[in-house]
Amino acid sequence: xxxxxxxxxxxxxxxxxxxxxxxxxxxxxxxxxxxxxxxxxxxxxxxxxxxxxxxxxxxxxxxxxxxxxxxxxxxxxxxxxxxxxxxxxxxxxxxxxxxxxxxxxxxxxxxxxxxxxxxxxxxxxxxxxxxxxxxxxxxxxxxxxxxxxxxxxxxxxxxxxxxxxxxxxxxxxxxxxxxxxxxxxxxxxxxxxxxxxxxxxxxxxxxxxxxxxxxxxxxxxxxxxxxxxxxxxxxxxxxxxxxxxxxxxxxxxxxxxxxxxxxxxxxxxxxxxxxxxxxxxxxxxxxxxxxxxxxxxxxxxxxxxxxxxxxxxxxxxxxxxxxxxxxxxxxxxxxxxxxxxxxxxxxxxxxxxxxxxxxxxxxxxxxxxxxxxxxxxxxxxxxxxxxxxxxxxxxxxxxxxxxxxxxxxxxxx
Numbered sequence: 001x002x003x004x005x006x007x008x009x010x011x012x013x014x015x016x017x018x019x020x021x022x023x024x025x026x027x028x029x030x031x032x033x034x035x036x037x038x039x040x041x042x043x044x045x046x047x048x049x050x051x052x053x054x055x056x057x058x059x060x061x062x063x064x065x066x067x068x069x070x071x072x073x074x075x076x077x078x079x080x081x082x083x084x085x086x087x088x089x090x091x092x093x094x095x096x097x098x099x100x101x102x103x104x105x106x107x108x109x110x111x112x113x114x115x116x117x118x119x120x121x122x123x124x125x126x127x128x129x130x131x132x133x134x135x136x137x138x139x140x141x142x143x144x145x146x147x148x149x150x151x152x153x154x155x156x157x158x159x160x161x162x163x164x165x166x167x168x169x170x171x172x173x174x175x176x177x178x179x180x181x182x183x184x185x186x187x188x189x190x191x192x193x194x195x196x197x198x199x200x201x202x203x204x205x206x207x208x209x210x211x212x213x214x215x216x217x218x219x220x221x222x223x224x225x226x227x228x229x230x231x232x233x234x235x236x237x238x239x240x241x242x243x244x245x246x247x248x249x250x251x252x253x254x255x256x257x258x259x260x261x262x263x264x265x266x267x268x269x270x271x272x273x274x275x276x277x278x279x280x281x282x283x284x285x286x287x288x289x290x291x292x293x294x295x296x297x298x299x300x301x302x303x304x305x306x307x308x309x310x311x312x313x314x315x316x317x318x319x320x321x322x323x324x325x326x327x328x329x330x331x332x333x334x335x336x337x338x339x340x341x342x343x344x345x346x347x348x349x350x351x352x353x354x355x356x357x358x359x360x361x362x363x364x365x366x367x368x369x370x371x372x373x374x375x376x377x378x379x380x381x382x383x384x385x386x387x388x389x390x391x392x393x394x395x396x397x398x399x400x401x402x403x404x405x406x407x408x409x410x411x412x413x
Contacts, residue, residue, distance in 0.1 A: 009038040013045060020049050051076045058082055067093060068242075070213060070227055092118075099125070163243035165202060166233045172203045175233050202226075202241045215246075222247045263333040265311065266318045274332035278342050278390055285383035288344050289351050292397035293321070294405065295337040296373040305370065317362070317374060324358050340394070348380035375408060377401030 019027045031042040055078045072079040095106045104126045108115040166176040211229040227242040261273035302310035330342040366372045377400030
């Protein structure tokens with residue numbers, strides 16, 4: 001039976017990987033059906049899917065000659081070569097503009113055989129400056145062709161989902177908007193007034209950066225990514241703003257973050273977050289106090305009163321602890337009835353005293369037909385002096401917690 005289940009998990013992941021590699025539209029399976037240890041591999045394949053989709057979108061943009069788009073995420077190693085190609089094409093575009101302006105000192109050495117052709121072209125241009133009149137005629141013909149391509153490009157841009165606005169730097173007028181309708185006045189743009197409630201910020205952009213990617217949230221809680229850069233538009237010093245609605249992406253990011261770092265049953269942090277956070281404090285040599293807690297009698301409550309009542313018992317405990325400490329204190333559930341809290345800039349005696357007070361209140365305020373309590377162990381970590389690993393620190397706190405539990409049981413007898 002186990003072999004069959006493993007085979008099913010492997011088949012599901014293999015089909016997912018095959019879809020990532022070959023399907024134009026990736027078919028994501030139900031990864032919730034996976035069992036350990038296949039779950040982690042499923043998550044990694046999700047990362048691979050996002051990287052492949054990003055690579056496809058990026059390569060498609062480059063294949064259309066779109067060099068003004070944003071770069072893929074830094075962690076996407078699949079796009080490394082495409083980024084280098086993007087940089088080369090950007091630089092080559094700049095060099096071509098310099099040559100067009102009469103700067104024949106440009107030299108290309110990074111594009112193989114194309115470099116030889118490009119450099120030879122520059123040399124020939126220098127030698128043929130006396131043919132300026134004929135070259136001007138040719139340039140005029142090329143200009144007419146470029147105008148046709150520009151019309152085509154403008155129409156393609158107009159149909160994009162993003163807002164693309166070009167704003168005059170001096171007059172703050174909208175010189176171009178791909179969402180503009182057929183308004184009679186050239187500079188009116190009713191669609192933007194109606195659909196972008198932060199339009200004023202775009203019109204009066206005053207940041208010193210010549211290129212900036214930033215985010216904005218509107219009054220309806222929609223999120224936008226704005227790419228702003230300086231351009232010369234029809235002889236005007238202008239700023240171009242490319243505005244993309246990323247609300248759905250933000251929601252997905254939040255869901256993924258919650259799944260990765262929060263315990264579904266209580267809403268507090270989970271073991272993964274606790275270990276990552278605590279290791280970071282240890283690496284930064286910060287002084288901290290770690291409190292290890294164990295909820296007493298949970299198995300008894302589950303067995304006698306049912307798991308729903310056991311969940312209520314856990315919730316009351318979590319609420320009591322959460323209300324008693326700062327929101328900056330990292331409180332996490334690391335097991336069924338095991339919890340840890342990491343506190344910075346506190347003293348161990350103060351925390352031990354506070355924990356004892358919380359425990360007493362928790363017991364006294366109980367109105368249930370079963371006893372409630374919890375045991376705890378507190379360990380102080382001196383950041384600079386500390387030589388213990390996280391496992392060793394947890395082990396010490398766990399040992400102190402069991403000593404406390406043993407002492408409490410002895411006191412009740």
